Amino acid sequence: MQIGGVGRIDPQLEHGLRGTGPAAASPGGEPLDQQAPDCLAIESSPEFAVLRSRLRRFVFPMTFVFLSWYLTFVLLAAYAHDFMGRQVLGLITVGMLLGLAQFVTTLAITFTYNLYAKRKLDPQVNLVRAQAGVGPA
Amino acid sequence: MNVVLAADAIGNPIANIAVFAVFAVGTLALVYRVSRGGTSTADYYAADSSFTGAQNGIALSGDFLSAASFLGIAGSIAVHGYDGFVYSVGWVVAWLVGLLLIGELLRNTGRFTMGDVIAYRMRQRPVRAAAAVSTLVISFFYMLAQMAGAGGLVALLLNITDRAGQSLVIAVVGLIMISYVLVGGMKGTTWVQIVKAALLLLCVTTITVFLLGAFGFNFSSILEKAVANNPLGDAILKPGTQYGRNELDFVSLALALVLGICSLPHVLIRFYTVPNAVQARRSVVWAICTMVVFYLCTLVIGYGASALVGSPAILQAPSGENSAAPLLALAIGGPVLLGVVSAVAFATILAVVAGLTLAASASFAHDVYANIIKGGRTDPRVEVRVARITAVVVGALAILGGILANGQNVAFLVALALALAASANLSTILYALFWKRFNTAGALWSLYGGLGSCLLLIAFSPVVSGAPTSIFPMVDFHVFPLNNPGIVSIPLSFICGFVGTMFGRRNERPYAQKEMEVRSLTGIGANLRR
Numbered sequence: 271m272q273i274g275g276v277g278r279i280d281p282q283l284e285h286g287l288r289g290t291g292p293a294a295a296s297p298g299g300e301p302l303d304q305q306a307p308d309c310l311a312i313e314s315s316p317e318f319a320v321l322r323s324r325l326r327r328f329v330f331p332m333t334f335v336f337l338s339w340y341l342t343f344v345l346l347a348a349y350a351h352d353f354m355g356r357q358v359l360g361l362i363t364v365g366m367l368l369g370l371a372q373f374v375t376t377l378a379i380t381f382t383y384n385l386y387a388k389r390k391l392d393p394q395v396n397l398v399r400a401q402a403g404v405g406p407a
Numbered sequence: 408m409n410v411v412l413a414a415d416a417i418g419n420p421i422a423n424i425a426v427f428a429v430f431a432v433g434t435l436a437l438v439y440r441v442s443r444g445g446t447s448t449a450d451y452y453a454a455d456s457s458f459t460g461a462q463n464g465i466a467l468s469g470d471f472l473s474a475a476s477f478l479g480i481a482g483s484i485a486v487h488g489y490d491g492f493v494y495s496v497g498w499v500v501a502w503l504v505g506l507l508l509i510g511e512l513l514r515n516t517g518r519f520t521m522g523d524v525i526a527y528r529m530r531q532r533p534v535r536a537a538a539a540v541s542t543l544v545i546s547f548f549y550m551l552a553q554m555a556g557a558g559g560l561v562a563l564l565l566n567i568t569d570r571a572g573q574s575l576v577i578a579v580v581g582l583i584m585i586s587y588v589l590v591g592g593m594k595g596t597t598w599v600q601i602v603k604a605a606l607l608l609l610c611v612t613t614i615t616v617f618l619l620g621a622f623g624f625n626f627s628s629i630l631e632k633a634v635a636n637n638p639l640g641d642a643i644l645k646p647g648t649q650y651g652r653n654e655l656d657f658v659s660l661a662l663a664l665v666l667g668i669c670s671l672p673h674v675l676i677r678f679y680t681v682p683n684a685v686q687a688r689r690s691v692v693w694a695i696c697t698m699v700v701f702y703l704c705t706l707v708i709g710y711g712a713s714a715l716v717g718s719p720a721i722l723q724a725p726s727g728e729n730s731a732a733p734l735l736a737l738a739i740g741g742p743v744l745l746g747v748v749s750a751v752a753f754a755t756i757l758a759v760v761a762g763l764t765l766a767a768s769a770s771f772a773h774d775v776y777a778n779i780i781k782g783g784r785t786d787p788r789v790e791v792r793v794a795r796i797t798a799v800v801v802g803a804l805a806i807l808g809g810i811l812a813n814g815q816n817v818a819f820l821v822a823l824a825l826a827l828a829a830s831a832n833l834s835t836i837l838y839a840l841f842w843k844r845f846n847t848a849g850a851l852w853s854l855y856g857g858l859g860s861c862l863l864l865i866a867f868s869p870v871v872s873g874a875p876t877s878i879f880p881m882v883d884f885h886v887f888p889l890n891n892p893g894i895v896s897i898p899l900s901f902i903c904g905f906v907g908t909m910f911g912r913r914n915e916r917p918y919a920q921k922e923m924e925v926r927s928l929t930g931i932g933a934n935l936r937r
Binding site: 307309310312313318321322325326328329332333336337340341343344345347348349351352354355357359360361362363365366369370372373376377379380381383384387392395398399402404407 | 489490492493496497499500502503504506507508625626627628630631634641644645646647650654655657658661662665683684685688691692695696699702703706841918921922924925926928929930931932
């Protein structure tokens, strides 16, 4: 399926977005995209919908998870001094282990997302781009 | 281990200056080499988007391994113990905001500034003006913090105690920084960050490994010695020593930290230095790994300084808490290691301020001059010239501000800049990227609402008046009880953005909205590099 086409020019875009929009000229003056793809068609394509929902389905819940986990840690540090001060490994306290656990979960989320993006997002991006007649990023 | 403390400075000031001079000359030469006198806007603002994810990731972490976080957090852990560590956790977790929500989409959508993204589907002039105001205000506060910190550092490392001498050094630091920006633009600034971050990481890991080795790789025995050498005793192992009296304030600070870091203007423009979204993602992954290593080391270094140097000796040194890491370096590596640590600390201030100056000048030249004044029709060479002039002006202001703010509480200034960034920028960027209906009115409300409420709350907080540590301790007009306004102003800016949008026009520019959505997710239309 080929959904690329000649771009429509939004009159406001023409005025305001010189320098940022796809119709923008490079410093040399020649257009950057020889043929501006039709964003309306891309936006309503099922492939794009898949990409958008894959991204949002991952990042929104994950943001909720890491923010609540971080806030739990902060609230414990702010209000539960004795619990955080309990010594578990020699002099190492619960608070230190929870802090280190924040580091561990941050790394875990980072690499999970990295993997997810490589497997589920990047190929979909390239699919949408190919259908729009634009090469891979 | 015995620590020999010089009467008023640490180590040999001449050696410290020498190492610093070598670094300054070396990096200037590097900056000169990498910049080929490029006159294009893409080169000056975004280094032609030619960095790899790994390079930009190291540079990103370099933006955050500032003197405040390196010397400040190590010192805070050495003196107050656990509370300093809790603070450092926020610096790491915050990167997930950049990874999941901002980095890739921002890279695809914008070219040079935050304004590019926020104003993409809005009315250009008002929104770009608001974005520029926010960028300039936040950069200024953050820069002030860095420059004010330079004064204290100078006192510590170069044994310059009179204000005139310190002012002179701040001015020299500022001039070197301006020349980085003028000569190298984004490319030069990024390389300075990379060199600095690599040196800093090398330093802290060396110190950490040595420390752990000295204690038989048993962290618990470092803690044991730290407890013995700290008058607070085993209170340093649990929360409450530093932020104990005002719990809500601490929560507010933590919130500003985790939401503010990836909304800082000089971090946002870093994402434009890589060619595409995949590299933007890779840079955050690199930055997160680097930060985790760094703050793990800082934890060891902080408690290690308490163990080997002792917190009373640290507090007696010229710049108090901030001297923990340098004193520890002296204790374990002698004057050479101290010289290196000092030079790196200096370099850190230099590089971070250079990045901020670049962000501020890009915002003024690109958003205000090129898009508001000239309506988007400028000669790129003129635009770059405007950016360079702005950089000189901003740099001069930073020098002046740094001299005036010398001696102010650096941690407060940093926290303030973060609260401002989290309040004004984060809500607006997220709405612009993810909410279809968001419009010009909403953007203006959330930017000005967040910025204004944050500034107002600070003005009426104990930071400004009514407490012994205030800027004006003599008068008392504080009505807001918290030092950090984040917990109020961040949610408020989200509400403002929502309400403003509801009052504003529906379907303002439907095509631009769709186009932005496609571009942000796929990068179609974002290919600057042919």
